[in-house]
Amino acid sequence: MAIPSPFHEKTSALCTSLKWKEWAGYYAVERYQFNHDQEYFAFRESAGLLDVSPLFKYEIRGKDALKLMNRVLCRDVGRMKDNQVAYSCWTDERGKVLDDGTVARFSPERFRLFSAHPSYYWLLQNAQRLDVEVQDITVQTGALALQGPRSRAILSQLADVDKLRYFHQIQTKVDGFYVVISRTGYTGDLGYELWVEAEHANKLYDAVWAAGKDYNILPAGILALDMVRVEAGFIMVDVDFRSCTYCVTDDQMSTPYEIGLGWTVHMDKGPFIGKAALEKEKRQGSAWSLVGLDISLEELEKLFDARALPLDLPCATWRGVVPLFDSLTNRQVGYATSGVWSPLLKRYIALATVQSRYAKLGTVMKMEALIDTDRRHVSARVVQKPFLDPARKKSVGSDVALVPALV
Amino acid sequence: MDIDTLILGSDPNALACAASLANQGQKVVILESRDHAGGVYAREGGLPWRTPLRPRMRRELGLLDEPPLDPVAFCPLSDKTHFTLWQDVEKTRQELARLSQSDAQRYAGFKSFMDRMIAFAEPLLDQTPVGPDAAHWASLVDAANIGLRFKSLSHSDALGLMRLGPMAVQDFLEESFEHPAILGAMALPAFEGRFAGPRSPGTAATLLYHQLAGPRVALGGVVEDLVAAGTRRGVELRFGQQVESILVEVGRCTGVRLQDGTVVRATRVVSALDPKRTFLELIPPLELGPELVRNVTNLKMRGATALVRLKLSRTPRFACLGEQDPAPYLRGRIHFGPDIEAMERAYDDVKYGKLSERPVLEGRFSEPTQLDLRVKFVPFGCSEDVRERVLSTLEAYLPDLRECLQEALVKTPSDLEAEYGLSGGHLHQGEHNLHQLHFCRPLPGYADYSSPVERLFLCGSACHPGGVGTGAAGANAAREILSTNLERAKSAVSTPVGAGLAVGTGVALAGVGALVASLVKKPKKGKEAKDNGHSKPVS
Known part of the structure; x- marks a missing residue:
């Protein structure tokens, strides 16, 4: 039985579609309106407001907080400055990914870790004999994501965010209560996440909502988020890869290198969990790679034509396993895990796991496509990720053009 | 001279390990925190008795045999009567008859069954345990040898041994005896190193386990004897050495740091301390994986x-x-x-x-x-x-x-x-529970006296076969530390299964050799014939 998030009073009043789903034990809005298109466009053209409270949140405090974070995370948090945020994954001793998430450094003795899966026990297990306290602050903390080109203009009415740089945070007060605002998000766009004590959650929602009124702010749900995150090339646990905790066989597990997170692994930082295994993999190369695919619309259209059907494209992200084949031998060489028609890019894009030798940019494979009742193959080309990368994502100051910049 | 092996602690296992290694020409140094050797096994420790040193070690170190304690148990009863279990079966039978005719009559049969079980299981004490995780082919030969010996047990003994494992000692003994005082006296060894009572499952196995090493002997001067045997071979004992931490560099052990800041370096370190002390106190926390830390934390070491x-x-x-x-x-x-x-x-x-x-x-x-x-x-x-x-x-x-x-x-x-420094006050560095014996002792995956840190070994009674002063764990550890592949192969071949395999392989190779030889020979014949054909004019 799911529970309401700290913003439930606000989100339930706005959710006219009554389309709810369960996310990590919370009620989460799938889409607020009859259709999720407008919410998608809010993310890309004005500002979408998303309740991300279901994320697991941990506060790590103590003299050895830095030690614990560096022991658990693949990334070197010693290099981070205070009030910097970083994306990382963490693995078990075999180097298999447990989860990914962001870590915020408040000071060398205070961190917050945000994850998709529960990680409390893992942190605790690794905190043994360290002078550190791990607190699960999931329930007592509300989280809002305000994402989109207008998000800065909206938030600057509440806090001084003009100079807040990408993957940094400020600790501030809004209407007298403590709020942490980080320049982070899951949309690959200009955007912020706001972290607030649950008791002030609704007040914060009201403040953001009021500030956004003149900027076409819209509440957005998971469906819209799932589209923009694929455009941004962001992988999702349980969709594009699996946490090894929940895997039954070794084949189902992934290493950071296999899911494109090799860049978050800092080998030069001293011991961390999984290091030995990852060093070995780095030397020997990875069996699998995660790539972005561009699926041929022409071929797809022809296949639909042949069945006298209009072209049918996924207007919401599909999640699943769609086989990929070598275009000559027809042997399976991988599988796509999420795909969507990008209304902005006008391309059918997907994220896929393929054997590493098929990961080179420009490689063309065949992807299975269901044409009405027939399983057919269409060409899918390996392309650069992210599919969409607007300059405003990392820009500082309020002078950046708000028009979506297409790649 | 550089130190080959640094041993932490000086109980009989540590001393046995040191003497064995020194016998092989190693420079061994023992670090002991107190001002004398032996730990709880020293005369002032207060142990009333112990299990005898393994015969193999007594031979190796030239030590005398130790006479077993007799009576096995003198049992005064609260009603001012008494009975005694003697080493001699007939004498014991007469004693038991005063309490129960039936128990007296069954005693010889019971003793004989236990002796057969001991004969079967005793060699395991001197072997490095073979578990499902054994990777070396020689270990598989060891496993096959155990299987072969099991096969040679009579049908009823094999069955008896397998039933015994999970049984509660009371259930097991009640199959032979009825008098509560006799049952009590017989059951007693089953609780050595256990946090369990007579009705706890698995205690019958501990009863057998504690008899494998032979009858108890007086504590005596075992420590002095072992120290003397060690020093004769060049083992150096350093007293008053408080180890602060074990030094680990890139996953490899390089020595120890003492509390006064001194660093003692050695090629390898062997800890005779218990796993909780070794892993959770002496090794820096970031050097061990969470799985191992959890397993060590979960070790049952409830001294009672x-x-x-x-x-x-x-x-x-x-x-x-x-x-x-x-x-x-x-x-x-x-x-x-x-x-x-x-x-x-x-x-x-x-x-x-x-x-x-x-x-x-x-x-x-x-x-x-x-x-x-x-x-x-x-x-x-x-x-x-x-x-x-x-x-x-x-x-x-x-x-x-x-x-x-x-x-x-x-x-x-x-x-x-x-x-x-015995964690939990446990005299055996770990309970003798079924799940903490043999290939699970001290921890699954490390029954070969190794540890997750390269060049760090364990040799205390936390390791197989545990026990009280047999020195077997120390001697086994010394063997594992020094054994090369060639030695393993040699010792494997000296066993029935190994010898069988070797002979089998030899015969097979000879067969293949003969076959190849015959194949090589044939074309030669043909060539000769051809040559002959050329050299001889065709008539």
């Missing part, structure tokens, strides 16, 4: 035995013996009750954190005026008066005890931890 030494002005009078001379009875172990029912109740108390209302007392007069006792069950952190509980229990058997008592030294599990 206190050592009590009573210093007396004279040998006290035994109520059950009247005017009879007690001397012949006092040469071995003395079991001051209770019967099996009361033992379970004694365990019930400790299960809930209390000192047993009526503790299980077994002891030995190390000297005519010194009674050393093992007291069960005393919980870790016990705040009750152990001394008074022991004295009031003993008074029923030794009415004038208080008159001749001069001093009572009590070491509860908490004292044992504080004084000897």
Whole structure:
């Protein structure tokens, strides 16, 4: 039985579609309106407001907080400055990914870790004999994501965010209560996440909502988020890869290198969990790679034509396993895990796991496509990720053009 | 000279390991925190007896055989009668007959069954355990040899052995005996190193396990003998060395740092300390994986035995013996009750954190005026008066005890931890539970005396085969540390299965050789014929 998030009073009043789903034990809005298109466009053209409270949140405090974070995370948090945020994954001793998430450094003795899966026990297990306290602050903390080109203009009415740089945070007060605002998000766009004590959650929602009124702010749900995150090339646990905790066989597990997170692994930082295994993999190369695919619309259209059907494209992200084949031998060489028609890019894009030798940019494979009742193959080309990368994502100051910049 | 092996601790396992390694020409240094060797096995430790050193080691180190304690158990009863279990079966039968004719008649059969089981299982003590994780082919040969020996047991013995494992010792013994006092005396060894009572599953296996090393012997001067054997071979003992941490560099052990800041480097370090001390206190926390830390944390090491030494002005009078001379009875172990029912109740108390209302007392007069006792069950952190509980229990058997008592030294599990660094106050560095024996001792995956840190080994009784002073773990560890692939192969081939495999392989190779030879020969013949054809004119 799911529970309401700290913003439930606000989100339930706005959710006219009554389309709810369960996310990590919370009620989460799938889409607020009859259709999720407008919410998608809010993310890309004005500002979408998303309740991300279901994320697991941990506060790590103590003299050895830095030690614990560096022991658990693949990334070197010693290099981070205070009030910097970083994306990382963490693995078990075999180097298999447990989860990914962001870590915020408040000071060398205070961190917050945000994850998709529960990680409390893992942190605790690794905190043994360290002078550190791990607190699960999931329930007592509300989280809002305000994402989109207008998000800065909206938030600057509440806090001084003009100079807040990408993957940094400020600790501030809004209407007298403590709020942490980080320049982070899951949309690959200009955007912020706001972290607030649950008791002030609704007040914060009201403040953001009021500030956004003149900027076409819209509440957005998971469906819209799932589209923009694929455009941004962001992988999702349980969709594009699996946490090894929940895997039954070794084949189902992934290493950071296999899911494109090799860049978050800092080998030069001293011991961390999984290091030995990852060093070995780095030397020997990875069996699998995660790539972005561009699926041929022409071929797809022809296949639909042949069945006298209009072209049918996924207007919401599909999640699943769609086989990929070598275009000559027809042997399976991988599988796509999420795909969507990008209304902005006008391309059918997907994220896929393929054997590493098929990961080179420009490689063309065949992807299975269901044409009405027939399983057919269409060409899918390996392309650069992210599919969409607007300059405003990392820009500082309020002078950046708000028009979506297409790649 | 550079140190090859640094050994932490100086109990019999540490000393055995040191002597064995030094025998192979290694430069060995032992670091002991106290000012004398032996730990709890030193004469002042208070252990009333121990298991004998392994014969293999006595031979290797040129030590004398140790006579077993006889009686096995002298059992004064609270109704002022008594009975005795002797090493001699017939003598014991006569004793038991005074309590139960049926028990007396079944004793020889029971003893013979146990002896057969011991004969089967005893060689395991000197072997490095083979578990499902064994990777070396020689280990598989070892496993096959165990299988072969198991196969040679009679049908009923094989079945008996397999049933015995999970049984509670009370259920097991009640299949042969009926008298509660006899059951109690027989069951006693099953609780050595266990946090369990007679009705706890798996205690029948511990009963057998504790008999594998042979009958108990006096504590004697085992430490002195081993120290002498070691020093003769060049082992250096350094006393008063407080180890602060084990040094690990890039996953490899390089030595230790002492509390005074001194760094002692060595090619390898062997810890005779228990795994909790070694892994959770001495190794820096970031060097071990969470899985291992969890496994070590989960190790059951609940000490529940206190050592009590009573210093007396004279040998006290035994109520059950009247005017009879007690001397012949006092040469071995003395079991001051209770019967099996009361033992379970004694365990019930400790299960809930209390000192047993009526503790299980077994002891030995190390000297005519010194009674050393093992007291069960005393919980870790016990705040009750152990001394008074022991004295009031003993008074029923030794009415004038208080008159001749001069001093009572009590070491509860908490004292044992504080004084000897035994985590949980556990004398065996880990309970002898089924899931902590053989290939699971000290931890699954590390039964070969290795550790997750390269060049760090364990050799204490935390390792297979555990026990009390057999030195087997130390000797086995020394063998594992030095063994090369060639030696492993040699020793594997000397076993029945290995020899069979070698002969089989030899025959197969010879066969293949013959085949190849015949194939090579044939074309040669053809060539000769061809040559002949050329050289000889065709007629």
